[in-house]
Amino acid sequence: MKVTIVGTGYVGLVTGACLAEIGNDVFCVDVDPRKIDILNNGGVPIHEPGLQEMLRRTRAAGRIQFSTDVKASVEHGDIQYIAVGTPPDEDGSADLQYVLSAARNIGKYSNGFKVIVDKSTVPVGTALQVKKVVDEELKTRGLEGSDKHRFSVVSNPEFLKEGAAVDDFMRPDRIVIGIDDDYAGNLAREKMKRLYAPFNRNHERTLYMDVRSAEFTKYAANAMLATRISFMNDLSNLADTVGADIESVRRGIGSDPRIGYHFLYAGCGYGGSCFPKDVQALVQTARENGHTLRILEAVEAVNHDQKEVLVNKIVKRMGEDLRGRTFAVWGLAFKPNTDDMREASSRRIIEALLQRGATVRGYDPVAREEAGRVFALDLADRPEDLKRLQFVNTQQDALTGADALVIVTEWKEFKSPDFWHLKSALKTPVIFDGRNLYEPEAMAEMGIDYFAIGRPHAELDRSDSN
Template sequence: MKITIIGTGYVGLVTGACLAEIGHDVFCLDVDPRKIDILNNGGVPIHEPGLQEVIARTRSAHRIRFSTDIAAGVAHGDVQFIAVGTPPDEDGSADLQYVLEAARNIGRTMDGFKVIVDKSTVPVGTAQRVRAAVEEELAKRGLAGSDEHGFSVVSNPEFLKEGAAVDDFMRPDRIVLGSDEDEAGLRARELMKRLYAPFNRNHERTLYMDVRSAEFTKYAANAMLATRISFMNEMANLADRVGADIEAVRRGIGSDPRIGYHFLYAGAGYGGSCFPKDVQALIRTASESGHNLRILEAVEEVNDRQKDVLVRKITAHLGEDLGERTFAVWGLAFKPNTDDMREAPSRRLIAELLRRGAKVRAYDPVAIDEARRVFAIDLHDEAEQLARLTFTKTQNDTLNGADALVVVTEWKAFKSPDFVHLKSVLKLPLIFDGRNLYEPEAMAELGIDYHSIGRPYAQPSQPPVDPSGHA
């Protein structure tokens, strides 16, 4: 089948590459010439494991192309995937300007029946707005109601985890398709069924429903996962106070099949492009409908507060004034296997350390370039603070001259460091672990002063001496 993907971000690029991988003829469209130039020169504008290899294979097989030519993109695909960004607006609602502009572009140039697929994460009712935008453009062309220029809008939300998006797409646990029950909708459903047929050969993974339910499903899924994370962070904060071990608690409750282990890890808060934005958007949707989502309002509040948990632990141990301190920070991206810095807990942590006068030496395996960009924006009015932020080439380089290590992202490279070397280089054998990567008792035996989240503190075998003279 001929497919057009509008938007070459995480969702669009992964969707286009994977559909080309299973044999479809894919046209990837983007209005950003920089992205298209990168792709046409063999690069990939995002970090996603396995994606570059899939694109290389499908390009050599002539099953994928990249262009800024809107008319050519609309003409190419019988199925038009809208996979553009839906950033949060000032009031927390999803900004649909790019989705609706993509819909208008389709209406301006389409010729023949089109299935228009909302792949972007969009609030309930967006398909109706997309339909209206297309119809408006067709009316301008004098083609409103034309059978020859018929179309149907389908909701097909994505369920991709950054860092594992290719595998998630190629081995989906479910495919959600929302369509209308009219003639055009049934025709669209048959085309989408053909499109996804390779994924349903062993067993049926597709869930068919109405459009609004499909739109709602995506938000509900992300809201549930965000709720689990904030719940465990609340429990971890209480565990700190009562002396319980949140890791033991996690195993205890996760063994219940009604609960399970997924998304039950305590940490420094969630970030990224989905959970913060989608929770806010769902809260806003409820508000516009005259309803309050008390649980999700609490989830958002807990997560916002949790992003300061490491700073609270640091200042409780070293004092509010960090002007003579240097911190090594391991991990900048909001999660491993991505360079995504959107809503990353590291941004709040580093900003607070710098505001309190500290110097920061930071490292991430893939997110350094993106981190330079976002901190230049975050601190554009704080040149003196920005000057105290250094990005290093290796994780060990961060330790040079540092008083303490702060772990923010659970990259595999950080899970088994050389603790003997780490202890010898740090001014203080002091670790603040925002992802509970290490065992408190093992750290204590090594003489490392180790502070995690929701786990009992173990006194180091050799109490550290602060060379600065601070208590």
């Protein structure tokens, strides 16, 4: 089938590559010529495991192409995926300007029946706005109501985890499709059914529903996951106060099959491209419709405060004035297996340390370049702070001579370091762990002063301390 993907970010690029992998003829279009140049030269503008290899195969097979030619992209695909960004507006609502611009181009250049698929995360009612914009363009061309230029707007939200997006697309747990129950909708349903048939061979994974319910489902899913995270983070702070161990609590409640273990890990807050903006957008949708989502407002507030918890532990242990102190920071991206710095906890933590006069040496396996770009913008009006921030090439480079280690992202390579080497590299053997990677008792036995999230602080064994 001929498919067009509008937008070559995480969602668009993964969707395009995976659909090409199973044999479709895919045309990816983007208004950013830099991205298209990178892709046409064999590169990938994002870090996503398995994506570059898939693009190499599909490009070599001639099943995927990249261009800035909007007219050619519309003419190419019977199915037009809109996979552009929907950043939060000032009030927290989703900014739909890029979605509606893509819809306008489809109406402007449509050359036959089109299935227009909203793949971007959009609020309830967006499909209606997209339909209105396309109708306006067709009317301008004198084609409104033409059988040849019929179209159907479909909601097909993505459920991709950054760092595992390729696997999530190729082995989905569900495929949600919202579609109108009319003549054009029935034609669109048949095309979508054919397109996704390879993913349904073992068992049917597709859930058909009305468009508004499909739009709502994406926000509800991310809001539920964010709620579980903030719930555990809120409990972790109480555990700190009463002397309980949040890891024991997690195992105790997670063993209940009604609860399960997923997204029950306490830490230093969630970030990324989805959870923060989707929670905000759903809260704002409720306000616009005269409702208050009290639980989600609390989820957002807890997450905001959680990004300061690790800083508060550092200040309590080392003082408010951190001038002359150097901190090694392991992990910059908002989660492992990505270079995405959007809403990353490291940004708040590092800025707080710099504001108190500290020097920071940050290390991340893949996000170093993106972190440099982001912090240059974040600290543009604080050049003196920016001078005290350095991004290094190895874990060891970050550690040597630092006063303490701060762990922000749970990369696999951080889970089993050489603790004796780590201890000797630091000026003082202190770890502030925002992801609860280690056992407090084991750290204490090695003479490492270890501060985690919602876990008891064990007394040090001083017999072999530095």
